[in-house]
Structures are given as C-alpha cells and as structure tokens.
Amino acid sequence: MKLVILLLSAALTGIPSPAPAEDKATAAVAAASSCNNEDQTGVPVARLRAIARGFSLPGWTDRWPPRAPDERMLAQLRTMGLTHVRLPLLLERLSPAFSGPAVIAQSLQQTDHAVEILLQLGYAVTLDMHPAERFQELHQAEPDQGLAILAEVWQRLATRYANTAPDRIFFEILNEPSVPSPIWLEQGPQIVAIVRRAAPDHTIIYGPAFYQRYEALQALTPLADPNIVYAFHFYDPMAFTHQGQTWGRDPPPSVGRIPFPAGLADIEPLIRRLQQQGQSEAAESLSEQFREPWTPQTIDRIFAGVADWAASHARPVIVNEFGVLSFRADPQSRAAWIRAVRTAAERYCIGWTHWEYADGFGFVRRTGSRETIDPVVGPALTAPLGSTPVP
Incomplete structure (x- = not known):
C-alpha cells in the first residue's frame, strides 16, 4: 500500500542515543522522511511534519482565569520531539450570542498571548474551535442558528490570524460536531469556505460528526479543497x-483497574460484580465492548483501515484526540494503550495529538506551580519507539 498520508515528526528508531536534548527534535524531523517525502496530498509536507506529534492544551485559552502551563515544561517537551500544540478555544467566550464584547476581547487577547509563546518555542499551533454544552445544545435544536454563530466566529478569527505563517498556524473548524451527520455534511463545507476566503493559504483541520469516530471518517467523502x-x-x-x-x-x-491488553476472560470478575450490584446495563456494555480482545494488534487493524481511506483519497489524516483517563486506570495499562495508539499512528504515517496536557487525561503532573512529566505515561508519548513491528 502506497501511503500518501500524514508524515510523522517522531523520534523513531535510528535516532542516535543518547543525543543532546536540543538535537532530538531535529532528528525527529529527519526521521519523518521514512514515511513520505513528496507532496502528494495537497497539504505541504512541512506542515504535515509540523503537526505530526502533539498534545492538546486546555485551560489556557478556553477558560477564565486562564491556567497557563509552565513554559519550561513546554520547552522541554519541544526538545523531546513534540512539535504541535492544539489550543481549545471555547466558542461561547468568542461569540456575541453568548458573551459580551469585554469577554470576547479578553479571550482573543489571551489566545494571542498563548500563540505567541508557543510559536517562540518552536511549536505549530492549531486553533481548535471547542464549544461547550450551550452551543452544542443550541446547534442541535436550531442548526441554522448554530451555523450562523459558528460562521461569525470563524470569520473574525480567521481574519485575525490570516497574516500568520501558514506553516505554523492551523484552523480546526469544529471539535466533535454535535449535529447529525447529514446536517454537518451541509454545514461543514460552508464553514471551510468562510475560513478559506479569509485565510486562503492556511491548512484547515476538519472532522466528521458522530464524535469524529474513525468509522465516520471512513464513510466521509473528502471536500474538494485540497489543503x-x-x-x-x-x-x-x-x-x-x-x-x-x-x-x-x-x-x-x-469501574477501574481494567487491564490492557484484555479480553473478556480478563474482565469477567468485574462483569460479575456489576451484575451483583444490579448494574446489568453496565455489565452488558462491558461484555459487548470486550467480546473481542483489545490488544495492540486490534488497534493496529483499525488504524490500517484509516490509512487505507487516506491512501485511496490522497488525503492526510491526524488522530488529534486519544488518551486514557487517569482517575481509576492502572498506570502501566494506561501507558500500554497510549503506546499502542502512538505505535499504530506512526506505523501508518498518521500524525497524532494526545488529549491532553495536565488534567484527567494528562501526561504532565502538576503540584502547585511545579510541573513534571508522568514517569509512566509520559515516556509512552516522548520516548523513541522500538523497531519491532506489530504482527
């Protein structure tokens, strides 16, 4: 299969070890050429490399007061080969349908500030339109009104960032559209056209409805816009x-301490406990989800299907959210799942963006104002992967 999909910018096998920290990101970019070094998708290769390995960073640009990350940690992660930060923007704080002029101005200024810092550190940045329940409920109840609100926000935001470097700033139209797929199939291209008129050279990040699941992506017909x-x-x-x-x-x-990898036999005690507690619906759901074992090979097969879609349409793909909640998960199993997703993505030259930074799904620990990389989960994202392929 000829891959024409997203180039990774990863610290892959073959990077000398040990290497000076400042050289790791450069080595990772060089390693990306093992996937593809030709512009065959309509998106410049340099941009695909720029968003190849990243993480989402909520709390800085989507709430007030903002919770800024430690710039020293951001700099450290950049030297470890992470190339991309996805900045969630709370639509409700950017739209006059929900907020006054002062709040909107405050949010835009905070976004400008975060973008400036990230660009100075060498990251590519995705501005991710990430609404909360107020917009989602309105969009579902009144799709046309929701479209108008989204269009107004993007007209202003894309115009504001139109003069930024197209290789460094990306526009993500809407996180997990909440309207039914037929409606989003009509509305999504309209928003893309608005952004494209305001910022003709910037690359757009676009996902399907139905929680942006891989099945929804594989059923999608790509838009005519190649970028x-x-x-x-x-x-x-x-x-x-x-x-x-x-x-x-x-x-x-x-529910907690579910292992990974795991099959039905591994979680039967948990299923029985749920049944004994009268939680038959949860027990049935768990049985259904683990009817077939979940292993790295299972994940690899799913990503192979996404790669086939990307190759057949000559369109680049990114898995721009994945992660495991830390509340009750076994850390080693959590790291194993994250590593399996990252391995599959990099094997098929699909870029990745972990959800998220330092909250429930995070790989960075916060203790007061101090930030450290989680010693178990962090390496699943930052350490070079082994060369053994997934069977």
Whole structure:
C-alpha cells in the first residue's frame, strides 16, 4: 500500500542515543522522511511534519482565569520531539450570542498571548474551535442558528490570524460536531469556505460528526479543497479509556483497574460484580465492548483501515484526540494503550495529538506551580519507539 498520508515528526528508531536534548527534535524531523517525502496530498509536507506529534492544551485559552502551563515544561517537551500544540478555544467566550464584547476581547487577547509563546518555542499551533454544552445544545435544536454563530466566529478569527505563517498556524473548524451527520455534511463545507476566503493559504483541520469516530471518517467523502487535514478521535474501548469518569454512567464511576491488553476472560470478575450490584446495563456494555480482545494488534487493524481511506483519497489524516483517563486506570495499562495508539499512528504515517496536557487525561503532573512529566505515561508519548513491528 502506497501511503500518501500524514508524515510523522517522531523520534523513531535510528535516532542516535543518547543525543543532546536540543538535537532530538531535529532528528525527529529527519526521521519523518521514512514515511513520505513528496507532496502528494495537497497539504505541504512541512506542515504535515509540523503537526505530526502533539498534545492538546486546555485551560489556557478556553477558560477564565486562564491556567497557563509552565513554559519550561513546554520547552522541554519541544526538545523531546513534540512539535504541535492544539489550543481549545471555547466558542461561547468568542461569540456575541453568548458573551459580551469585554469577554470576547479578553479571550482573543489571551489566545494571542498563548500563540505567541508557543510559536517562540518552536511549536505549530492549531486553533481548535471547542464549544461547550450551550452551543452544542443550541446547534442541535436550531442548526441554522448554530451555523450562523459558528460562521461569525470563524470569520473574525480567521481574519485575525490570516497574516500568520501558514506553516505554523492551523484552523480546526469544529471539535466533535454535535449535529447529525447529514446536517454537518451541509454545514461543514460552508464553514471551510468562510475560513478559506479569509485565510486562503492556511491548512484547515476538519472532522466528521458522530464524535469524529474513525468509522465516520471512513464513510466521509473528502471536500474538494485540497489543503485540509482530516481528523478523527480514538478512545476505544470506552470502558477502558474512560474508567472512573464522573460525568456519565457508562462506564460507572466505580469501574477501574481494567487491564490492557484484555479480553473478556480478563474482565469477567468485574462483569460479575456489576451484575451483583444490579448494574446489568453496565455489565452488558462491558461484555459487548470486550467480546473481542483489545490488544495492540486490534488497534493496529483499525488504524490500517484509516490509512487505507487516506491512501485511496490522497488525503492526510491526524488522530488529534486519544488518551486514557487517569482517575481509576492502572498506570502501566494506561501507558500500554497510549503506546499502542502512538505505535499504530506512526506505523501508518498518521500524525497524532494526545488529549491532553495536565488534567484527567494528562501526561504532565502538576503540584502547585511545579510541573513534571508522568514517569509512566509520559515516556509512552516522548520516548523513541522500538523497531519491532506489530504482527
């Protein structure tokens, strides 16, 4: 299979070790040529390399007061080969439908500040339109009104950043569109056209509805605009990646210590416990999700399917969200799953952006104002991968 998809900028096998920290990012860029060194997708190769390995950074540009990261940690991660930061922007703080002029101005200035710091550190930056429930509920109830709000925000934002370097700033149209797929298939291209008129040279990040799942991406017909990177999110199996979550019922917040890799036999004691507690629906969901084993090979097959879609359409792809909630997960299993996703992405030259930085899904630990890399999970994202292929 001839891969024409996203180039990784990873610290792959073959990078000398040990190497001076300041040389690691340069070596990672050189290693990306093992995937593809030709511009065959409509997106310049340099841009694909720039967004090849990254992380989302919520809290800095999507809330007030902002929670700024430690710039020393950002600099350290850059020297370790991470190339890209995805900045979530809270739509509700940028739209006059939800916020007043002072809040909007405050949010734009904070975004300018974060972008300036990240560019100085050598990162590529994606401005990720990441709404909360207020916009999502409105968009579902009144799709046309939601479209108008989204269009107004992007007209202003794309115009504001139109003169930035197109190789360094990327525009992500909408995180996990909440409207049904047929509606987003009509609305998404309209927003792309608005951004393209305001910023004709910048690359757009675009994903499908239905939580941006890989199945939705594989069912998508690419847009005519060639300067687009297609994004999907990966959190399967949800019972593993979201164990301990406190905002829903599936899996129940009490579920934890699910191993990875794992099959049905590995989690049968947990299923029995849920049944004994009267949580038959959760037990059934868990049984269904692990009916087939979840292993690195399972993940590899899924990413191979995404790679086939990308190759057949000559379009670049990025998995720009993946991660495991830390609340009740075994750290070693959590790291194994993250490493498996990263390995599959890099094997198929699919760029990746971990969700997220230092919150529940994070790989950086915060103790007061001090930040350190999680000693178990962090290396799954930053250490060079081995050369043994996944069978």
